[in-house]
Amino acid sequence: MPTEDELFAAVDEVLARGPILPPPAERTRLREAAGLTQEEVAQVLQARRETVIAWESGRKTPRPPRLQAYKRLLDGWAAKYPTSDPTPTE
Template identity: 45%
Template sequence: MSTAPELPKSIETLLNRAVGLPGPAERARLRLAGNLTQAEVAEALGVHRVQVARWETGRAEPRQPHRQAYAQLLHGLATRFPQGESDEMPR
C-alpha cells in the first residue's frame, strides 16, 4: 500500500514515462542538425551543460519540468531535420 510521501515520486515517475524522447544518439543528432551547442540547449532549458551531455550519452534522463521542454525542442528539431536529411558533420 502506498504512503503519502511516495505519492509525489510515483507521480513524477508516471510523468517522466508519459513524455517520449528519442534515443540519446538521436538527441545529439538533432541538436547538431540545428547547429546548437550543448551550452545553448542547457541555457534554454535552465540546466547545466553537463546535464545535456549526459542526456545525449544515455547516462541520465531528464526529469520534469525539463523533460517536457526538452521533448518540445527535440520534436521541433525533428520536424525541421528528419533523419537522413542532415548535412551537418559531427563535431
C-alpha cells in the first residue's frame, strides 16, 4: 500500500507536466457560455480563427505561450460558467 507522501509525490509529478485543457466540447461550451465567437477568442490570443477552431475540435493543442493564456481563459470561464453536469470533465 503506498503512503500518502508517495501518492502526493505522484500527483505533484502529474501536475508538473503542464496545463491540461478541458475536453474539446467543454472548450466550445465555455466560449459559447461567455458569448464570444471563435474570431473574438482568436483576436484575444493573437491567433487565427482557424487555429481556435482546431483547438476547440481537439485537432491541435496550442503551444506556449498561447497554451497558458488559453488555459487561463478557459479556467476563468469554467469558474464563471460551471457545468450543470455533476461528473468531472477529463
